[in-house]
Every structure is written in structure tokens, then in C-alpha cells.
Amino acid sequence: MEEISARVGQNFAELRQNFRSGRTRGLVWRKTQLRAILKLVAENEDEIFEALNRDLGKHPVEAYRDEIGVVKKSAEYSLRHIEKWIAPKKGQLPLLLFPSKAEVLPEPLGVVLIFASWNFPISLALDPLIGAISAGNTVVLKPSELAPACTSFLACKIPLYLDNKAIKLVEGGSDVAEKLLELKWDKIFFTGSARVGRIIMSAAAKHLTPVTLELGGKCPIILDSLSGSDLKVAVKRISGGKWGACAGQACIGIDYVIVQRKFAPVLVELLKKCIKTLYGEEVENLKNICRIVNKNHFDRICNLLEDPGVAASIVYGGSFDKQNLFIEPTILLDPPLDAEIMTEEIFGPLLPIITLDEVEESIEFINARPKPLAIYVFTKNKTFKEKLLQETSSGSVIFNDTMIQFICDGLPFGGVGESGFGRYHGKYSFDTFSHEKAVLHRSFFLELEPRHPPWNGFKLEF
Numbered sequence: 199m200e201e202i203s204a205r206v207g208q209n210f211a212e213l214r215q216n217f218r219s220g221r222t223r224g225l226v227w228r229k230t231q232l233r234a235i236l237k238l239v240a241e242n243e244d245e246i247f248e249a250l251n252r253d254l255g256k257h258p259v260e261a262y263r264d265e266i267g268v269v270k271k272s273a274e275y276s277l278r279h280i281e282k283w284i285a286p287k288k289g290q291l292p293l294l295l296f297p298s299k300a301e302v303l304p305e306p307l308g309v310v311l312i313f314a315s316w317n318f319p320i321s322l323a324l325d326p327l328i329g330a331i332s333a334g335n336t337v338v339l340k341p342s343e344l345a346p347a348c349t350s351f352l353a354c355k356i357p358l359y360l361d362n363k364a365i366k367l368v369e370g371g372s373d374v375a376e377k378l379l380e381l382k383w384d385k386i387f388f389t390g391s392a393r394v395g396r397i398i399m400s401a402a403a404k405h406l407t408p409v410t411l412e413l414g415g416k417c418p419i420i421l422d423s424l425s426g427s428d429l430k431v432a433v434k435r436i437s438g439g440k441w442g443a444c445a446g447q448a449c450i451g452i453d454y455v456i457v458q459r460k461f462a463p464v465l466v467e468l469l470k471k472c473i474k475t476l477y478g479e480e481v482e483n484l485k486n487i488c489r490i491v492n493k494n495h496f497d498r499i500c501n502l503l504e505d506p507g508v509a510a511s512i513v514y515g516g517s518f519d520k521q522n523l524f525i526e527p528t529i530l531l532d533p534p535l536d537a538e539i540m541t542e543e544i545f546g547p548l549l550p551i552i553t554l555d556e557v558e559e560s561i562e563f564i565n566a567r568p569k570p571l572a573i574y575v576f577t578k579n580k581t582f583k584e585k586l587l588q589e590t591s592s593g594s595v596i597f598n599d600t601m602i603q604f605i606c607d608g609l610p611f612g613g614v615g616e617s618g619f620g621r622y623h624g625k626y627s628f629d630t631f632s633h634e635k636a637v638l639h640r641s642f643f644l645e646l647e648p649r650h651p652p653w654n655g656f657k658l659e660f
């Protein structure tokens with residue numbers, strides 16, 4: 199433990215000193231590091247595929263789409279826009295202050311700490327790092343101990359590609375995390391569970407350190423009654439969003455579907471057909487789907503099905519391959535609402551379908567629960583869209599698709615309420631790791647005397 203403290207403390211002191219030296223502030227340094235990240239992923243694609251396969255059984259296409267592709271896109275986007283981002287912006291001033299001018303100057307926060315999660319272990323580590331570098335900070339990155347192959351890949355490559363005096367990776371579990379949290383960071387960016395999010399916030403409070411919490415929760419889909427090809431597209435997008443991104447182990451993954459009662463049988467049949475086409479039948483023959491990250495999570499997900507009411511609601515799937523940690527895509531129709539599967543984040547390939555008399559009732563259903571990270575709505579009804587936007591609160595709302603918000607650099611990515619706070623991606627990442635400093639330039643010309651004493655009652659003397 200003492201050794202961990204010493205190592206962590208030494209890294210921190212070095213980063214603090216290098217931040218103060220101004221090393222990371224220049225545009226050239228920032229661009230060089232962003233290009234180095236691009237080089238790191240481009241030159242090591244096969245190793246990344248291998249590591250993601252070892253940690254999660256991720257298919258290379260999925261790995262490229264959700265990890266390598268995401269990192270490339272983000273680094274390239276930052277490189278294209280960084281000059282504009284770092285330039286001071288003109289500030290507006292009241293006429294009373296004439297003649298003066300003002301600017302808003304973005305400055306790096308300092309030494310920042312980034313915690314990553316295991317489900318997208320490359321992109322959720324490197325994407326926030328791109329934001330921290332773009333803003334000119336020095337960084338400690340703490341990847342998740344639950345994705346050991348990806349973590350050791352990053353631990354090996356980051357020192358080879360990036361400026362080791364300004365960017366350090368620290369490996370370890372909660373013991374190391376706790377030591378890191380004792381230090382006075384200028385920002386903590388955390389991706390993970392609400393449980394650990396609370397620990398992060400209370401540690402940060404001691405030092406008044408600002409935090410961004412990228413948490414999770416239960417993201418619903420509302421499926422309005424569609425038909426024909428619209429319905430087919432919707433079912434494919436639901437299946438892809440639920441099972442095709444880390445087997446449902448995704449923060450913006452679909453947790454459950456709300457549908458009108460009379461429409462449920464059609465939906466179940468279409469989903470079954472889609473699962474068979476996309477992922478195959480029976481747990482031993484599954485393809486193109488990730489495995490569950492480890493035995494603990496595997497047991498946690500299987501336990502969700504043990505409740506007799508929940509088990510009775512299974513209409514498709516429900517089998518496991520314990521040895522290889524696979525869980526079959528599983529559909530449940532109206533499981534009990536007080537069962538854990540409906541009160542806790544599922545984070546796995548189980549999909550409850552909740553039926554209501556009218557689709558409009560979904561708003562009340564969602565509002566009776568913690569604010570989700572995302573709400574997905576498949577509908578063509580403009581009035582319902584408007585009503586939903588006005589009457590619900592969530593990190594994002596996506597109409598007629600799933601998960602795609604993750605690759606949109608022009609949109610803020612983040613939660614609200616129990617799904618977290620703060621946002622990142624694109625310029626929002628830069629802002630998350632920057633302080634906007636107000637700068638005001640005054641002239642010595644024109645002194646308005648009444649602002650200074652002596653003041654004699656209400657009578658102003660010039």
C-alpha cells in the first residue's frame with residue numbers, strides 16, 4: 199500500500215511540475231499528442247482486436263466501429279477544430295465600461311484524473327484523454343482492472359507514443375483508485391457506476407475538485423405502432439442496439455422496451471426472427487456477440503432471471519454457457535416491475551418488454567423512475583415527439599434509432615440526475631477540461647467619479 203502511495207504521489211508531483219512548466223499549453227504539443235493517438239491506434243489495430251477479443255470476445259468489426267473508429271474520429275475532429283477552440287472569444291461589455299475590451303480565454307485546468315470503464319475499454323479511455331490533451335492538461339489515466347488485456351495494451355503503448363512527462367497511465371483496482379483519490383486533482387472525469395460515482399464525488403469534495411460523472415442507468419425504448427418497412431428497420435435497430443454493442447453491456451444500451459399491449463405479440467415475433475438472423479440460435483452457436491466480462495457480472499445477470507415471476511416472463515432465450523460466459527439474447531414479456539430486472543440497470547443481453555394500454559402512458563412510466571442517460575423513441579407522431587421532449591428529462595433523446603448519439607461530436611454526451619452530470623465529445627470535451635477565464639482590458643481614459651467615495655447621501659458631487 200505504501201508503495202502504491204509513493205508511486206502515485208511521485209507521478210502526480212511530476213505531472214504537476216510539468217504542467218507548471220507550460221509544456222502542455224502550446225498548440226504544437228497538443229496537436230503532436232493527438233496525432234500520436236491516431237498513430238497508436240493505426241499501428242496497433244491487430245493488437246487492439248486481440249485485446250478486445252480476450253477481454254470481451256468483441257468481434258473485430260464491432261471493435262473497429264465502437265473503439266478504434268471512435269478514437270480516430272474524435273482525434274481527427276479535435277485536430278480539425280483545436281485552433282478555433284483555443285482562440286480567445288470576444289466578450290460583451292456594458293456601455294458603462296467604455297472604452298474597454300473583453301475576452302473569454304480558455305485555459306487548461308491543470309492535472310486531471312480520468313477513470314475509464316471496461317465495456318469499451320479503448321474508446322472510453324482514449325476519448326476523454328483526447329479532450330484533456332486538446333485542452334492542454336497533464337493527465338493520469340486509470341483504466342478498468344476488469345479489462346486486463348486492454349489495460350495492459352494501453353499501459354505498454356501509451357508511454358511509447360505519448361509524452362510520458364505529461365500523460366501517465368496507472369494500472370490497478372479500487373486500492374489504487376482510492377490512493378489516487380486522496381490527491382488534489384484539478385478535475386476528475388469518471389466513467390462508471392453510480393455507486394463508485396458517489397465515492398468519487400465525496401473524495402473530490404474534500405479538495406473542491408470539479409467532477410464529470412458519466413454514469414449509467416436504465417435507458418428505455420418507446421416503440422409506437424409502426425408497420426411495414428419502418429417496423430422492420432426499427433426492430434433491426436433495436437436488436438443492434440441491445441445485443442450488438444458489447445452484448446448489452448453499454449451505458450447507452452437499451453434496458454427495456456415499452457410498447458402498446460396489443461402490439462407486443464408482433465414485436466416479440468419480429469425480435470425473435472431478427473435475433474436468429476443477426477446472432478444465431480442457441481447459446482452454443484452464438485456469433486457476432488460479446489461475452490459477459492467476468493464471472494461476477496455473469497452471475498449477477500443470471501441471478502436477475504432467478505426470480506420466479508421473472509423466469510415465467512421469458513418468451514425467448516434464457517440459456518447460458520457458464521464456461522464461456524455467454525448469455526443468449528433473451529426477451530421477457532412484462533416481468534414484475536418490482537423485480538430487480540426492472541429496478542436495477544441490467545447491463546447485459548436481457549430485454550424486458552413492458553406493455554401499456556396507450557403509448558402516451560410511457561411518459562409517466564419513465565418519469566416515475568430515475569432520469570435515464572438516453573431515451574429512444576420509434577414514432578412518426580410529431581405531437582408525441584414534442585410531448586415527450588417537453589415532459590421527460592434524460593441525457594439524450596434519439597428518435598427512430600439507437601446508440602448513434604455516441605459518435606456525434608456536435609452533440610453533448612452525458613447524463614442528468616442519476617445518469618450523471620457534465621458532458622463530453624467534440625468541443626464539449628474541450629470545455630469539460632478547460633476553464634473559461636474572463637479577461638477585461640481597461641483604458642486609463644474616462645474616469646467616472648461617482649463610482650468612488652466620498653458619497654454624500656443621495657447627492658452626488660462632481
Ligand code: NAD
Binds near residue numbers: 379
Ligand atoms: P465501476 O464504477 O465499478 O468502475 C469504474 C472505475 O471505478 C474503474 O476504473 C474502477 O477501478 C474504479 N473503482 C472501482 N471501485 C472503486 C472504489 N471503491 N473507489 C474508487 N474507484 C473505484 O463501473 P464499471 O463496472 O467499470 O462500469 C459499469 C458502469 O459504468 C455501468 O453503470 C455503466 O452504465 C457505466 N458506464 C457509463 C458510461 C457513460 O459514458 N456514461 C460508459 C460506460 C459505462
